[in-house]
Amino acid sequence: MGSSKKQTAVPVRTKVPSPEEVEKRNTVHINAETVTNVTSTDFPGFYPGEDHSWDIEKFRENVRVVFHQNDPYEAQFSLIGVDASIANAFRRIMIADIPTLAIEDIFMWNNTSVIQDEVLGHRLGLIPFTGGKEGLHNFLKWYKKGETPCDYNTVELELKVKCENNQNAPTDSKDPKELYHNAHVYAKDIKFVPKGRQAKYFSGENVIRPTNPDILVAKMRPGQEIDLTMHMHKGVGSDHAKFSPVATASYRLMPTITILEPILGRDAEKFQKCFPKGVIGLEKVTKEEAKQKGSGYEGHEGELKAVVLDAMRDTVSRECLRHDEFKDKVKLGRRRDHFIYLVESTGQWESDAIFLESIAHLKEKAKRFEKMVVNMVQ
């Protein structure tokens, strides 16, 4: 449609910004009281003569992923070379749009404990569960409101506990856990009731169970009992936080610390203390450095100087900007296109799989809307 008239104009030479200029544009300045250079400017027409149009090959060259940690329930990685709007879309999708299974309906047959039905129900709903991934992600489908619960859209759980006196308790004991059976009701007391084909997907190590078995659900005394059946459905975090697959999914921008002028001796030690451990290191000024004129190291051979070891560990507290001795000697910033993600799974997905799923989700969304836009025009 739009590409009908492609003018074959003489190619205008496009200006390419120098690496220093790119670096400058990609840094958010963090000053003592303000932040500056905050918005991204990589759009066509912003810098005359430069080409900032969307180019997938250029994007492919620039974008990088670096892993720092990848455990099932906690992953940390850097996504470098994307805009905040894209990085934020992935983060938001991880929190609010990736489906998980959680307790949604409770049939309370009996509850004589002191914790009220609705409060108990709320507590149960928030317990994260895990189980066989194949069954959770592929076999189980959405439950439509009003639909008959079936093996492919509902998971049944049961909690049946009764508190009784422990006849064998030591006579001098004052601990309720010794004196009574089931004085404390834990998440691990919830039992999965397989229905239909569920036995195939959720048995043995794949059984549906609480991720953290020791969550305290209620306390009871002899004579009290809790008897209830629960239905779990799939849902998304935008409906209720209990459906969110992550405890946290967040990112921060990579901090930068630039030492502009040498910080030496006592000052260096003080400077190191302005940052968390491992951010600033102390090194001896070498002979060569001391020889160099105008380096600021002349006559300081053997003294300690402050060097940046690992800016990523910095919390950007800006403490160093509060001291006059470091004035104009250090510059703090953040890299605009370097996102350090922290994804903590609640157990139904592997942490890295949540991020992958968020990418797939965004793509799927764009694909669906593309179809709808085509239909809209027809």
Added chain:
Amino acid sequence: MGKITKFGDDGEEVTMKETPTSHQPETQDDVSMADAGEEGEEGEEEYEEEGASTKVRLLPGSTPTAASFEFLEENHTLGNALRYVIMKNPDVEFCAYAIPHPSEAKMNVRIQTYEGTTAVEALRKGLRDIQELCDVVSDKFLEARNDFAEKKASASA
């Protein structure tokens, strides 16, 4: 209240279903969404044929090169990402998105283009670019993850 205008039906009014107590997705298309990653195309095709309700429409007052679009049940997640890729299009003069009211699940995108293309085409390109972008990020992520796992395995061995 109680009546809404159904999209794609030229303003014909239909009774809104009773407000659900839960915002859980009820439509079939969300089903295809959930297993889209793993299960191939079959499920989606089915949906396309039966319930073809559209969630995007052109707002009144549009011209070919300047148009506003209304997205239903979308928020900042798609809005800001879409705004960014559309702004990256050199044929686009202006692009912005807004959520006019927080209690209405609607997101508007405004696109103005230079002569030679249309706002609809710019929107389509934006949506296509997002898909391309996702593929690249996905590839890079998998690559980095596997490298990391290999490194860890060789370090412990």
